[in-house]
Amino acid sequence: MGVFGLAWRGIGRRRLMSGLTMLSVALGVALALAVLSLRAGVRESYTGVARGYDAILGPTHGSPLGIVLNTMFHLGEAGGTVPWELYEEARNDPRVAVAVPYAVGDSFFGHPVVGTSSDLFRVLTDRAGTPLEQRLTGALFEDGGPFEAVIGSRVLADTPLRLGARFRVAHGTEAALEEHAEEWTVVGVLRPTGTPADRAIYIPIDTFYEVGGHQRGAAQRGGEGHDAKEVLGLSAVGIRLKARILSLRFLDEYRSERKAAQCVLPQDQVRRLLDIVGDVDRYFEGIAWLVLVVAGLGIVVSLTQAILARRREIAILRSLGARPWQVFAVVLLEAELLVLLGGVLGLLLGHLGLALLAPTILERFGALVAVGPGLADLRILGILAAAGVLVGWPPAARALRVPVARFLQAGS
Amino acid sequence: MAAATPALRIEGLQKGFASPEGGRVPVVDLPELTLEREAALAVEGESGSGKTTLLHLIAGILPADAGRIEIGGHLMTGLGEAARDRLRARTLGYLFQTFNLLAGLTAYENVLLGMTFRPRAGLAPREAARRALERVGLWDRRHHRPEQLSVGQQQRVAIARALAGQPLLVLADEPTSNLDAARGAQCMDLLEEFCAETRSALLVVTHDPAVATRFARRLVLRAPEPEPAPPGRG
Structure with missing residues (x-):
């Protein structure tokens, strides 16, 4: 029952809230992945076709x-x-x-x-x-x-x-x-x-x-x-x-x-066309990031609320000898797990969605989108891990300030 | 630590809280107390006599205003928060009036949790947790969560958690107040026997005469001032 186990149990305890939070992260990630892949696919297909003639x-x-x-x-x-x-x-x-x-x-x-x-x-x-x-x-x-x-x-x-x-x-x-x-x-x-x-x-x-x-x-x-x-x-x-x-x-x-x-020169013309279209897909990308930011705020809110509800639990941990940093780590790890699990789920959803939609996209838009997992996924997970620290920090810092003696006495 | 050092030694301990009117309300004023190793002591007192605050001071959950607290020869007073946490984890078992089991964890995990934050010595944590649960007769209920256990069973899990690490000193805060008389007696039997087996000293805070009279050595606390301490403190 280490720090990791406690964080994991914390997520399990608030299954609904954790699930919804993870889902919102997942949707944001899937959306971002889809937008980025589609954009890359469309761009590559247009420029690829344009390379046909000089x-x-x-x-x-x-x-x-x-x-x-x-x-x-x-x-x-x-x-x-x-x-x-x-x-x-x-x-x-x-x-x-x-x-x-x-x-x-x-x-x-x-x-x-x-x-x-x-x-x-x-x-x-x-x-x-x-x-x-x-x-x-x-x-x-x-x-x-x-x-x-x-x-x-x-x-x-x-x-x-x-x-x-x-x-x-x-x-x-x-x-x-x-x-x-x-x-x-x-x-x-x-x-x-x-x-x-x-x-x-x-x-x-x-x-x-x-x-x-x-x-x-x-x-x-x-x-x-x-x-x-x-x-x-x-x-x-x-x-x-x-x-x-x-x-x-x-x-x-x-x-x-x-x-x-x-x-x-076809390549010049296509580049010009993509510059016009580029504004539009930048908006989509912006929306995807916005969804992720909202999901992140959701984690802050959910964990902060959880901390308020769990002050007694934190006090018990402290009374059992848990050091402040360990309590801090439990909360931070919870945020990190939510973000990363949501992220992995989002990548799975995104790739699955792209795989399902790829034939249609190929037919309708002539764009071949990259479907398989790649290095870009690791980059997304890296960004998410950093974001997890960011959103986990405020509630974790809150957990540090829980007055142990007071909440040990609060009725069960 | 030398074997001769007592389990608990207190000198000139004082603790007060800021009163709403701006002054300080003294809650604990204990000139001297010594509890030898493997000894037992009942601390009695009315509500507001500072019993629970005394336990919090001994456990290092609250810092003292003045005086010394030594546990097994180690000074608790004067340490920083993290050092107090470490000393508490290493030397103390804490039994709460409200049991304070974690609702999301099974009985086994709750006992194991008590071992998580103490330095590894002697038995492996899992083995120690298993033996403690067996000792309180709840090994077959190890996968039950607290809400699936009766009040008496919850208290036995709490006892297992407090004693699994074979602490030097067990602090028990009104351990029977949530139990009926028969179960309260059983609980005290178990607690005393288990403490004897783990060679832990036992300090029980109670206002229940049936509990207090079990002990040869009793200390009666009185509130330092006629007026009680701020509400919410035992």
Whole structure:
């Protein structure tokens, strides 16, 4: 029955109060853990996706962030077109390793249909850095070939499309619009990647231009006899340079030469976006810390109250020869145990919650959150241990001042 | 410590409390008292005669205003609070009128608690606690908490706690006042026999003549002043 045993019994005696206090610590910790993990996961997923290209050529009048979101995240609409020649030019640029064309605007069950080349699957990767072509079940479509398609994992989950299925796409990005007459066949399915590729349907860019609806549009604008490619142009071109360090020079050159497209650096744009979003998740983090502070105050209140109720018990301990510091230690240890047990419970809850929510978060936000316990947990426990001393000190100091003789006499 | 030193020696002990009117109310004024080792003494007195305060002074729970208290040759008066706690843990067993068992702990843990704060000497604490509980006949109830025990059983746990560490001196504060006459007598029998076995001196404070008359040696305390001490003190 040492100091530790007494502290443990003290917690057990006030089971309800201790339980509630521990729960509030646990909730605060779980919330903090969830917010921090989500933030890290979202940030990492956005910056990870943005690393796919060193530069993007987009419509002159589009917003830089809009171009990045439309091209790399399949969000929003293309704000115009980029001339086909610029794609050809980029492909022949000695500094460019790979140029990937994008033609967007069609959809299937709300999923974006992206006309592109097979280069995309060699340049872009999943969250772990594996090229998409190695995450493929089935085959890649053939450039310039037949009406074939590769679909992402979410498309497989949300639509009737399966390997070998044939489908038509709708013109426009909203569901139930005018349908094109052409039919594509699914030849490949991407396993979940944790990137926007999960939501996309990729088709060879040539088939995009062969669609009757698009050709009619081209004819109206450019007249009969022109190549639809040249009339319609592209939504964007993704550029992977041979050396990333060249990207700023590439950008400057595009700006100074006043070409018919603007060059944006996706990593800059995503950083800017996260700076805006960052304020919001800082609020969440603040709330999590606030919950922890309230939980800490709860411990101070609960233990101080317990001390008032237990002055006789403290007096008995002293009469049995317990030194003042031992009484102090019992109370401090109680606070420490409440905080740490609550903390461990909170970490368990947090990790469990993240593990349960991770698939949904991956699907809905394309963010892969760290689920497993890590060094960050030890840091949280370290902070909590220090906080435990802080909240245990005032009631422990109170226990020191209990007048022993008076409370030994108080009736039982 | 030399075997010749008495279990308790008091000289010129004085203690008073501040009165609400601003003066001091003397509560204890004891010129001399010696209790030899393994001896027994009953201290009688009316309410307010300072009996409990005397026990608190001997146990070092309260500091004295003047005078000397020696326990087994060790000076209690003049020590700091922590040193008094240590000396108390090492030499004294305390038996309370209200038993003062800890409600959250089992009988066994309560007895063990009495051993927790004393320096390890002789028996291991667990073994000592077991023997003490066996001695008072409650080993089979060792896992019961105080509220699950009868009043008489609670007092026996308290006796086991006070004597498990084989203290030099046992201080008992009205040990029978919560018991009926028959149980009170049984309790005193147990206490005296156990003290004899552990070779502890025994100082019993009581206002119960049935208890006091058991003792060959009796001391009658009177309040130093006609007016009683502040309320709330035995």
